[in-house]
Amino acid sequence: MRPTVHDIAAEAGVSLATVDRVLNRRPGVKAATRVRVEAAIAAIGFVRDMAAANLAKSRVYPFTFILPAGDNSFMRGLERHVREAMARPAADRVEISLVIVPPFDGAAVARALDAAIVREPAGIAVVAVDAPDVVDAALRVQAAGIPLVTLVSDLGPSCRDHFAGIDNHAAGRTAGSLMRRFVGRERAAIAVLAGSMLVRDHRDRLDGFRAALSDTCDVLPVLEGQDDPAATERLIADLLARHPDVAGIYSLGAGNRGLIAALQRHDRPRPRAVIAHELTPHTRAALEADLIDAVLNQDAGHEVRSAIRVLKAKADGIPTVEAQERIRIDIFLKDNLPFADDADGLSLLPSGVVGGAN
Amino acid sequence: MRPTVHDIAAEAGVSLATVDRVLNRRPGVKAATRVRVEAAIAAIGFVRDMAAANLAKSRVYPFTFILPAGDNSFMRGLERHVREAMARPAADRVEISLVIVPPFDGAAVARALDAAIVREPAGIAVVAVDAPDVVDAALRVQAAGIPLVTLVSDLGPSCRDHFAGIDNHAAGRTAGSLMRRFVGRERAAIAVLAGSMLVRDHRDRLDGFRAALSDTCDVLPVLEGQDDPAATERLIADLLARHPDVAGIYSLGAGNRGLIAALQRHDRPRPRAVIAHELTPHTRAALEADLIDAVLNQDAGHEVRSAIRVLKAKADGIPTVEAQERIRIDIFLKDNLPFADDADGLSLLPSGVVGGAN
DNA sequence: AAATTTCTGATTTACGTACATCAGAAATTC
DNA sequence: GAATTTCTGATGTACGTAAATCAGAAATTT
Known part of the structure; x- marks a missing residue:
């Protein structure tokens, strides 16, 4: 049986009231007595039963x-x-x-x-x-x-x-490391998609991403979709048309819907590496459909x-x-996806899964 | 304020004792009364205060x-x-x-x-x-x-x-997917290191790994280190000497210590992709030292x-x-390593971190 | 030494639930 | 309608702690 306040009182040779005063740092206890009580607490290894305490305190x-x-x-x-x-x-x-x-x-x-x-x-x-x-x-x-x-x-x-x-700089670095390894050894062009560079998280991620890649890749100017799915889709479609050699895309926050739509409509092979943030019904479906390679997630x-x-x-x-x-910064591939009801709101949205913002 | 058993009693017009009998499925309550009480419980949205209940039950x-x-x-x-x-x-x-x-x-x-x-x-x-x-x-x-x-x-x-x-088959698949992407597009030779194929987890991981790679890579015969660090190190050193073109190593469980030691001693560039299991002080240090690319982990x-x-x-x-x-199956790169005291026993072991089994 | 202040003890109530007991009411059986 | 049996109410104690009150002891000040 775990020791209780009564045991403290007995051990220290004081009354319950005094034990209570010591335990709850209430005034009215001589220093010497307080020490005795504290010694007793340590001696018998008392730990407050928080459940009972909260109950009493309501x-x-x-x-x-x-x-x-x-x-x-x-x-x-x-x-x-x-x-x-x-x-x-x-x-x-x-x-x-x-x-x-x-x-x-x-x-x-x-x-x-x-x-x-x-x-x-x-x-x-x-x-x-x-x-x-x-x-x-x-x-x-x-x-x-x-x-x-x-x-x-x-x-x-x-x-x-x-x-x-999460530490968004570290998340960016993680994305960069993955990207570096996914695109292969040769120098390659990498596109970055953001909602808006005004949000601190996104700035941090971009910094980390660039730092991880250092100058082993050519990071193209950031595309800003402004959280508008249609605009984002156009941006990506444009990119794919104009830059057929782009080897990777990093979507560092918002706009996954437009990205995924553009990749889906694209008729040539998609860039070797597509990495996005946040596991949602859309990114999950895209992972499973091999439109995206990896998703970084915060639980x-x-x-x-x-x-x-x-x-x-x-x-x-x-x-x-x-x-x-x-x-923690989670990394999900299609192979280690957690089950839907285990993750974020994945079972709440209506079907037609690839659709809806982000 | 949350409703209590007293509120149920008042709502249902019965006594506390009856409420208690219903709540704890004790006999001695007429079916009709039981229904009334249950209706009251539902009506006022009562939920048992488990803290208080456990306290009472001790x-x-x-x-x-x-x-x-x-x-x-x-x-x-x-x-x-x-x-x-x-x-x-x-x-x-x-x-x-x-x-x-x-x-x-x-x-x-x-x-x-x-x-x-x-x-x-x-x-x-x-x-x-x-x-x-x-x-x-x-x-x-x-x-x-x-x-x-x-x-x-x-x-x-x-x-x-x-x-x-964890689902070890899925873990193996995840390792395979990562491996596939890390070694690059061309066909490559991959080595697999195991402690012993007698353990079910390891067999599952190997199956998953092979399934993910299907036949896009040449998976060499499994090396069994039998949980012996020295033997494992020799196996890996041998492999590296005899197979200079091996592009990846998957260590699917035990023997990380020998693997890391061999990689450390190796004087030529190491295989492009090294993936291991379980985040320990050793694998963590190896990640940080760029001897390993990724670690799959179960928390x-x-x-x-x-x-x-x-x-x-x-x-x-x-x-x-x-x-x-x-x-979940965690994936760790050096960039998204959790802090030491947040993970598994990482701060408990003595220093000289790259040493000790697994 | 008296008056004051500062401590301490004893006791009680409360928190929300569990559980036991006993008496009495209601329903059932004969 | 009496004797059961089955149900229900009333009440009390318990769990471990919090918090309040009041009386008395001890220490301190005058």
Whole structure:
């Protein structure tokens, strides 16, 4: 049987009340007594039964999650995981309220943050847009003493407590390494497709990608699809027509739908290596159809759960092991695809799988 | 506030005792009343507070884990994760006893299983050896009504409740796909290194590997290092000397230490593609030193936690979502390596990192 | 030494559920 | 209609901790 507070009291020769005062750092205990109690705790190896403690405290953690709207599959998968955490019979006493804001709208995110502050949650998680007014709002959140975690997309390290997302520079490097090996030994031309270079994640990925390739390949100027499927498809079709020798394409974030459509319509052999980001129904289908060679992914479920863990720890004033909360960069080929219901929102979308943004 | 048993009682117009009888399927409730209570439960959306329930029951789950001894890094990492789960202030009321048996010794595993049975644990997890007497012992475990999970290495599906490990055929296919792309377009010779073809996991991986390559490459006869580092090193050195044109090496399990040593000593350019299994201090160092191109990995921590979740569910008679418990096949390049303390036992071993079995 | 302040003990209630007991009501059987 | 049997209610204790109250002891100050 595990030792309880009663055992501590007996061991230290004090009363339950004193043990409680020591355990919960309440005042009213002489230093000498406190030491005795702490020694007893160490001696019998007491560990607080958190389940019982939380029950007694009937503590709840009201968290606010702020996510972008839009038909981006990855974000919808993220939302699904948040909703799953909401639905989970609050075994962990977490109560999440979910706020959906217009995508790419810094002002909207800032407003959502300010609105959240007045509700005084125990913590906030936000898919940040890297804009000055968001930074200001983030600072207000911190000034209000509310732990703040950025999700997927980061802000500066000084205006949040933690970032639950991948190291995008490393992701870019990984893509670069794969690309280098996939296209073969000879020098080759590589195209890069982005939604917009205004997003920090995408800039980081591109930097990492270039660094990994150094100058062993010719990286063509970045194509910016602006998150418009039709425009993206035209860009890629153009590229394939004009640059028949292009050996690889790296899609570093948005616009997978247009990319896949263009590859599908293309009648000559596609570039040897096509690498994209985020496992969604579309990229999954494209992998299975051999239109894409590899997909780099960040596990949205992990990110959500990590964000919750970190917020809880911050709320309780417990230190977090940053290294333990780091999100891995998954690499998927068609051969090691996880099962659909195991991954991100893959079973939620209607069929006609290759379609829909990103 | 979440509804409680009291709310059910009020809603259904019955007493707490009756609610309790319904909730815990105890006899003594008229069918009509039971229906009323169940309707009330559904109506107010009651979900049992498992923390409180377990507290009241002071239920514990005594589990037995059976692991092989030996200096295999992966297994030691696995052990570390089991010990971590043991140490975890039993928030989940799991009490694990760990049994270490001699490696590759079916009889020893069988004996350990039989010994475990008499202790009547709530579940057993075992790194199985695919031998007839182990199968027999497994059947005895199941006959005793004890849930059984195989860990890492499977037995037939009929003699365990669940397998917490990767799909090794898929892992082999993944390695094959990567190999295919890494060696380039032209036909090439590929070597395969195994510890011993007697282990089921390794046979599966080889099958998958061959299937993925089909006949686009020449897969040389399998080299069997018999888990002996020195012998393995000689085998690989021989291979490199005799087959200077070999384009890739696939190490499908054991013997990474000898492989790495041979590559390190080799004075000419190494084969273009070297792919190994299991992220350990040695393979990690080799990745970083560019002696290996990719490492396929199964997350030992995930496997242990999944095994515990499944055992608990089986013990409680709750169904498990098999797809949710599937272990992913991780691909690591030097660029997306997780941090050391995040992975498997990487920080536990002494330095002089490239050394030690596997 | 008296007055004050600071500690400590004893006790109680609570959290949400499990489980046991006993009495009494309701339904069933004879 | 009496004797069962089956159901239900009321009540209490327990799990391990939190938190509050109040009384009294000990230490400190005047």
